[in-house]
Amino acid sequence: EAEVAQSPRYKITEKSQAVAFWCDPISGHATLYWYRQILGQGPELLVQFQDESVVDDSQLPKDRFSAERLKGVDSTLKIQPAELGDSAMYLCASSLAEKGRETQYFGPGTRLLVL
Amino acid sequence: AQSVTQLGSHVSVSEGALVLLRCNYSSSVPPYLFWYVQYPNQGLQLLLKYTTGATLVKGINGFEAEFKKSETSFHLTKPSAHMSDAAEYFCAVAESQGGKLIFGQGTELSVKP
Numbered sequence: 540e541a542e543v544a545q546s547p548r549y550k551i552t553e554k555s556q557a558v559a560f561w562c563d564p565i566s567g568h569a570t571l572y573w574y575r576q577i578l579g580q581g582p583e584l585l586v587q588f589q590d591e592s593v594v595d596d597s598q599l600p601k602d603r604f605s606a607e608r609l610k611g612v613d614s615t616l617k618i619q620p621a622e623l624g625d626s627a628m629y630l631c632a633s634s635l636a637e638k639g640r641e642t643q644y645f646g647p648g649t650r651l652l653v654l
Numbered sequence: 655a656q657s658v659t660q661l662g663s664h665v666s667v668s669e670g671a672l673v674l675l676r677c678n679y680s681s682s683v684p685p686y687l688f689w690y691v692q693y694p695n696q697g698l699q700l701l702l703k704y705t706t707g708a709t710l711v712k713g714i715n716g717f718e719a720e721f722k723k724s725e726t727s728f729h730l731t732k733p734s735a736h737m738s739d740a741a742e743y744f745c746a747v748a749e750s751q752g753g754k755l756i757f758g759q760g761t762e763l764s765v766k767p
Binding site: 543549570572579580581582583584587595598623629630632634641642643645646647650 | 690695696697698699700703742746750752754755757758759760762
């Protein structure tokens, strides 16, 4: 069964450092999402891609966060500089862009701890 | 704006007992509704979804949910809890199937032997 892959699974960094997370969606999935899940809360969308284009980045803190999906396949989310409040689980999800088949499938997540 | 409220951050049931996890939503358009389950340190797995049509939706692992428009609810039920059901459950709403998901705060389900 195809799955969304994410790496690393865990990351510990010091504040002001740069961190990057990688996501490889299910093959053929045109839509890719990055969510942030703070401990004890539900996930919140950071950015949504359709192929290589950004569809929604309204909740992405653009002063320190950036996301790219250059070839419309895998994606990288970067934080520079990291702050203590960025400690969270970062989840990637993907879906087909076909009507009736847009269920979002989630990866295992990257848990970030900023010290 | 859409929103989701899950009543009860923690629910505890005995093995074999009925599971009921409550979800109420707010949406200005006909909603698409989802229930996801999350096991510790893992991603989210889709349990079931409502798009259109039949209001009683059956999902995996014996779970089902009923869409009640008049009550703006989408409660999740399972007739008989199993120890393996212990996890965090999230209700979510979207304006369209491909649109962003708005999640509730989650309900942690504990199952006692």
